[in-house]
Amino acid sequence: MCGIVGILGLTPVAPLIVDALKRLEYRGYDSAGIATLEAGHLERLRAEGKLRNLEGRLARAPRRGTAGIGHTRWATHGAPSERNAHPHATERVAVVHNGIIENFRELREELLAAGRQFESETDTEVIAHLVTVEMARGRTPADAVAATLARLRGAFALAFLFEGEEDLLVGARRGSPLAIGYGAGEMFLGSDAIALAPFTDTIAYLEEGDLVVVTRAGATVHDEAGAIVDRPIVTMTGATYVVDKGNHRHFMTKEIHEQPDVVGRTLSHYLDLPNGRARPPEGIDFSAVDRLALTACGTAFYAGSIGRYWFERIARLAVDIDVASEFRYREPPLSPGTLALVISQSGETADTLASLRHVRQAGARVAAVVNVRESTIAREADLVLPTLAGPEIGVASTKAFTAQLAVLAATAVAAGRARGVLPAEEEVKLVRALSEVPRLMTEALRLEPQIETIAREIARVKDVLYLGRGTSYPLALEGALKLKEISYIHAEGYAAGELKHGPIALIDETMPVVVIAPYDGLFEKTVSNMQEVAARGGRIILITDRRGRAAADVGAVETIVMPDMPAAITPLVYAIPVQLLAYHTAVLMGTDVDQPRNLAKSVTVE
Structure with missing residues (x-):
């Protein structure tokens, strides 16, 4: 969730870029920089730390260029430093980047072999060199x-400024948001409408895979x-300067689609991706x-329930998990070796706060996610593990849930190494697998048209059953919760092995049964449960991969x-279809998706 701003202006743009970057500070960052064209030449100013450090440098060395790009960076590849700060540049191009380039190592080696020289540790610099070569x-x-985009794997938003091109910006997005702002003889690019609000109220949002060529006369998408397309241009009201849905009908779907970016940013905070x-x-x-005590409410509780599997499997650490409203009344014994981990999106949930106290x-000791x-x-809390999801407006949590999963997965890997139970080579495999999650999420989002069609069937029923085993069991619980809270259709989640212990009595030809079953070590057992459902006429909706389908x-x-992936990361990616199924069912039911009845974003009373 780094911040991106680009301006083709009529007056010096450096102070305007800094002002826009200030509006993106809520995303978090550790360095900032700008690039402008000064008499046609690329000039950069960058600074570690807060924007005031960059402003100080601009005060000492003002920039007069009327074309420029700017960036606030949250460190991913390479430590926070001036040399790793954006924009990154060559003799021909400067670029700012939000996201992760997964194949940057092989591209960097290729470029080094061709004689290109690098000045940073970042994945982003590879992009500047590739464009220069082309x-x-x-x-x-x-x-x-x-041509460069075709070679990149990963999720990104990009803005480019070129040597000698006073009337040109190029932008692109895949997995991370980017907006176009339209002015009178001026044009803008930004991570979202908040950044561009001081300059224009006329915005268009790039869609997945888009590339935009921007001049002061307009934008070609x-x-x-490669086909030229039109993207809807919307006029913002004052309220949307603070929270804006973009091209999306609801905040919930916007936040579902933000997940590749959000999870990538969160993982980058907890993982040293270049070194695995x-x-x-x-x-x-x-x-x-010697023991973890996890406690949370609602969706956060299901995130913790998945985390329990990771901590026990990866770190060999015993875990208790409680719904926060029950935790302190159970009066669990807490030894000096117990670490409590409380999970909350808002950080204000009353029962979770009471558990902390x-x-x-x-x-x-208490750590807070x-x-x-x-x-x-x-x-x-004694210490904080931030999720870095950015503001979540929809009451039904989506991106905060997967960001919580990202924190828990990364922390479980770190715990495994610290406890000496996770070999270094296994740590590398897990970190590499986690680094693939943003790309896999983007692929999962492409299944939305099929999921919307399935939702038409779900919208006709009164009851739905969700089944899963292992980490898919808490995800089944979360799927049922999502459907209940926004569509008002009754749904229940069960461990698939519990089917014959009661829920099977509900199965008939009218009952949809959503089965979450990646092809893993538990798949064959889940298939036997599906056979029990099929034998009683139940309507199975199977979420699996190619091997599972076969x-x-x-x-x-x-x-x-779903795309193929290691079993350890499936909850992060399989959350996408579970969320989309609930969302599209609720839309068809005509409910208030973002503010469902009787619910609040943060529950601040017991």
């Missing part, structure tokens, strides 16, 4: 960018196939922890085929 082959700037290592959380010595009174650093839970000969009514 331009040296005679391509136009826009064509050079298009090309889709992923998990960063140990400051303030936690997992070698001295109960733990503190018992003398145990929260999305709001200034919240009460964050302030009262192996599950149970006559599913619908099969949602």
Whole structure:
């Protein structure tokens, strides 16, 4: 969730870019920079730390250029430093980037072998060099960018400024948001409408795979196939300067589609991606922890339930997990070796806060997984593990849930290494697998048209059953919760092995049964449960992968085929179809998706 701004203006743009970047500070950052064209030449100013450091440099060395790009960076590849700050540049192009380039190592080695020299540790610098190479082959700037995009794997939003091109910006997005702002003789690019609000109220949002060529006369958008397309231009009201849905009908779907970006940013905070290592959380010595006590409410509880599997499997650390409203009344024994982990999107959830205080009174330490650093839970915990999801407006949590999963997965890997139970080569495999999640999420989002069609069937029923095993069991619980809270259709989630212990009595030809079953070590057992459903006429909606589809000969009514991935990361990616199924069902039911009845974003009373 780095911040991106680009301006083709009529007056010096450097102070305007800094002002726009200030509006993106809520995303978090550790360095900032700008690039402008000064008499046609690319000039950069960058600074580690807060924007005031960059402003100080601009005060000492003002920039007069009327074309420029700017960036606030949250460190991913390479430590926070001036040389790793954006924009990154060559002799021909400067670029700012939000996201992660997964194949940057092989591209960097190729470029080094060709004689290109690098000044940073970042993945982003690879992009600038690739574009420069393509331009040296005679391509136009826009064509050079298009050729480069075809070689990149990962999720990104990009803005480019070119040497000698006073009237040109090029932008692109895949997995991360980017907006176009229209002015009178001026044009803008930004991570979202908040950044562009001081300059224009006329906005268009790039869609997945788009490339845009911007001049002061306007913008030409090309889709992923290269065809020129029109993207809807909307006029914002004052309220949308603070929270804006973009092209989306609801905040919920906007936040579902933000997940590749959000999860990528969160993982980058907790993982040393270039070296395949998990960063140990400051303030936690997992070698001295003999038990975790997890507590949370609602969706956060299901995130913690998935985290329990990871901590026990990867770190061999015993875990208790409680709904926060029951935790302190159960009066669990808390030893000096117990670490409590409380999970809350808002950081203000009353029961979770009460659990935190109960733990503190018992003398145990508390770590908080929260999305709001200034919240009460964050302030009262011994240490904070931020989720970095950005503002979540929809009451039904989506991106905060997967960001919580990202934190828990990365922390479990770090705990495994600290406890000496996770070999280094296994740590590398897990970190590499986690680095693939943003790309896999983007692929899962492409299944939305099929999921919308399935939702038409779900919208006709009164009851739905969700089944899963292993980490798919808490995800089944979360799927049922999502459907209940926004569509008002009754749904229940069960461990698939519990089917014959009661829920099977509900199965008939009218009952949809959503089965979450990646092809893993538990798949064959889940297939036997699906056969029990099929034998009683139940309508199976199977969420699996290609191997699962081939192996599950149970006559599913619908099969949602997910991309192949390691079993350890499936909850993060399989959350996408579960969320989309609930969302599209609710839209068809005509409910208030973003503000469902009787619910609040943050529950601040018991």
